[in-house]
Amino acid sequence: MAVTKEQVLACLEGVPSPEGTPLPRTGTLSDVVAGDGKVFFSITVDAAEVKSWESVRKRAEDAVRALPGVTSALVALTAERKAGAASARPGPAAPGGARAAPRGEAMQGVPGVEAIIAVASGKGGVGKSTTAVNLALGLAALGLKVGVLDADIYGPSLPKLLAIKEKPQTLGGTRLKPITRYGLTVMSIGFLIDEETPMIWRGPMVISALTQMLREVEWGALDVMVVDMPPGTGDAQLTMAQQVPLKGAVIVSTPQDLALIDARRGIAMFKRVNVPVLGIVENMSYFQCPQCGTRSDVFGHGGARHEAERLGVPFLGEVPLHMTIRETSDAGLPVVATEPDGAHAQIYRDIAAKVRDQLRGASGGRAAPKIVIEA
Ligand SMILES: Nc1ncnc2c1ncn2[C@@H]1O[C@H](COP(=O)(O)OP(=O)(O)O)[C@@H](O)[C@H]1O
Ligand SMILES: [Mg+2]
Numbered sequence: 001m002a003v004t005k006e007q008v009l010a011c012l013e014g015v016p017s018p019e020g021t022p023l024p025r026t027g028t029l030s031d032v033v034a035g036d037g038k039v040f041f042s043i044t045v046d047a048a049e050v051k052s053w054e055s056v057r058k059r060a061e062d063a064v065r066a067l068p069g070v071t072s073a074l075v076a077l078t079a080e081r082k083a084g085a086a087s088a089r090p091g092p093a094a095p096g097g098a099r100a101a102p103r104g105e106a107m108q109g110v111p112g113v114e115a116i117i118a119v120a121s122g123k124g125g126v127g128k129s130t131t132a133v134n135l136a137l138g139l140a141a142l143g144l145k146v147g148v149l150d151a152d153i154y155g156p157s158l159p160k161l162l163a164i165k166e167k168p169q170t171l172g173g174t175r176l177k178p179i180t181r182y183g184l185t186v187m188s189i190g191f192l193i194d195e196e197t198p199m200i201w202r203g204p205m206v207i208s209a210l211t212q213m214l215r216e217v218e219w220g221a222l223d224v225m226v227v228d229m230p231p232g233t234g235d236a237q238l239t240m241a242q243q244v245p246l247k248g249a250v251i252v253s254t255p256q257d258l259a260l261i262d263a264r265r266g267i268a269m270f271k272r273v274n275v276p277v278l279g280i281v282e283n284m285s286y287f288q289c290p291q292c293g294t295r296s297d298v299f300g301h302g303g304a305r306h307e308a309e310r311l312g313v314p315f316l317g318e319v320p321l322h323m324t325i326r327e328t329s330d331a332g333l334p335v336v337a338t339e340p341d342g343a344h345a346q347i348y349r350d351i352a353a354k355v356r357d358q359l360r361g362a363s364g365g366r367a368a369p370k371i372v373i374e375a
Contacts, residue, residue, distance in 0.1 A: 003069040005032045008039055011067055015060045018052040023060060036291050037071035038323060039064050044078045053077055072323055076284065077125075078256050110214050113147070115247040115359050116225045117278065120270070122262020124231040127283035128252045129157035130329045131319070131348075132228040133184075135250065135281075137336035138345075138352025140183050144223040147178070147185035149213055151240060152230045156190030163332025167191055168217075176217045182337040187217050210243055224359070233265040241273045247359060248278040250316065255282055255303035263304065267311060278358040279314035280304050281351055284321035295320065314358060317351040319344070 009032060012023040023029065023043075030042040043060070045053045057077040064073040110116065119132035133148065140146045150158035158164060162181045168191050169177045178187045192209045219225065227244060230237055241249075249270045253263035267277050282304035286295045308315035319325070325344055328335040336345045 001069050002036050003034050003039060003067055005034045007067060007069075008032050008034055008041075008064055011063050012060055015056065015063050017056060018049070023056065033287065033289065033296070035289060037069055038290055039067075039070055039073040040075075040287060040321075040323075042076040042078050050077065072327070074321075074323055074326060076321065078254070109245045110219060110225070112221045113219055113225050114223045116227060116244055117355070117359070118227045118229045118241065118244065118246050118249040118270075118275070119252060120229040120237070120241075120249055120266050121231050121252045121259075122233055122264070122266045123259065124154060126231075126252050126254050126259055126262075127319070128152075128231060129155075129161055129228050130325065130334075131250075131252045131281055131283055132226050133158070133161045133329075133334045134336045134345075134348040135352055135355065136184055136224075136226040137182060137334055138348040138350075139224050139226070139356060141336065141340070141345075141349050142352055142356060144356070145185075145221060146183075147187070147219050147222045147225040149225055149227045150186075150188035150190060151210055151213070151244075152228050153189055153193065153209075153236065154230050154232075156188045156193075157228065158186055158188040159190045161329055161332060161334060162186060164188070171218060174216065176212075178217050178219060182334065185219060185222065187213050187219075189213065210240060214244065224356075233262070233269045238269055238273065241270060241275060246270075246275045248276045248355075250278050250355060251280045251313075252283050253280055253304045253307070254284045257303070260303050260307050263307065264311070267313060276358075277313045278355055279316035280308045281316045282318045285318035286320050288320040288322050290323050314354065316354045317347060319347055319351075 009024050012029075015023045017023060017026045017028070028043045028045055030044065032039065032041040043053060043057055054077060057075050061073050061075040064070055064075070119128055119135065121128040129150070129152065136146045136148045148158060150156050162184075164179050164181060164186065166179065168179055168187065171177050176187070178185045180186065189209055192212065227246075229240060251263050251266045253259045263280060270277050285304070286297045288295050305315045305318070322344065324339070324342070325335055328338055335342065336348045339345055
């Protein structure tokens with residue numbers, strides 16, 4: 001028997017909010033989509049309270065998953081900016097670019113690597129890593145030789161997203177041999193920094209770890225290296241953006257207002273360090289029913305496209321919130337590699353093609369990049 005919306009709501013009565021109110025009575029729930037054993041809904045809370053709600057989201061998801069007849073449950077936690085909250089629109093740069101942090105003058109490229117691009121987001125959990133991996137696979141599907149560098153100190157994702165358990169071997173005692181997966185050459189900060197390392201230590205270690213990952217890894221010849229950046233726009237991110245000789249940045253955002261504010265900050269950060277923004281990807285753009293394919297714009301989709309237009313930044317595409325993307329991603333079976341004929345893979349390949357085209361443009365007509373363009 002397929003589970004009903006009413007059953008889901010009844011079960012959520014047993015999940016309390018951080019204040020102890022049963023979830024369905026908190027006014028935070030979206031409509032509950034329940035069809036053929038698959039359940040989806042979102043919890044929308046004030047931005048300042050997101051942290052305390054993460055465990056509620058998890059408990060709700062677990063509770064629904066445990067209901068008889070439920071095969072999978074997806075509960076999204078989304079944040080809402082309070083009306084009247086300060087706008088985070090980046091201030092204008094000082095005349096003469098005085099605020100612009102200099103990009104490391106001696107910042108050299110990585111030998112053999114044609115273009116390094118960052119995948120970034122203003123905040124975590126928007127699907128940055130999922131996008132980075134599938135974009136990398138999309139670029140590879142276009143015939144490019146692609147590497148992925150996981151530089152997300154707060155949550156290295158590549159070991160999980162690509163199901164990598166082995167540690168990279170050292171070559172001649174000094175250089176590291178990257179891991180190869182689905183045709184991608186891969187290196188993760190997760191291989192170098194222990195998960196148990198307290199965050200306070202990670203910061204200072206990051207730059208040296210990053211330099212090591214760029215310079216002391218046998219990347220071989222690559223057309224593109226995709227860097228999964230740490231989320232946010234603080235000092236750590238800025239320093240990293242300056243440390244890596246980036247050809248461009250791809251910003252991942254969800255459609256909500258708050259995520260867009262973060263995306264705006266991200267764009268401002270890259271502009272400050274003179275890294276061209278190759279475009280914005282709207283992730284979890286709309287909810288697509290796994291059975292009937294019907295789409296519902298649970299988050300008011302289209303925000304990122306609009307924002308991109310407003311900021312004069314290319315819009316690269318919309319990725320739906322879809323169970324398959326989550327499941328494949330979390331199982332280390334990225335959808336572009338494992339379901340190459342599916343609609344999701346096509347979406348990522350289209351995004352990849354736009355990124356490739358942007359990269360051609362970003363070379364500014366100087367020496368043409370050695371990127372192979374498939375007719
Ligand atoms: N388009 C999508 N549809 C469904 N789930 C997604 C989608 N994109 C990401 N996810 C899921 O959301 C969670 C966060 O994604 P992740 O890529 O790790 O984000 P980030 O790197 O920004 O923290 C993961 O469980 C991932 O599988
Ligand atoms: Mg991540």
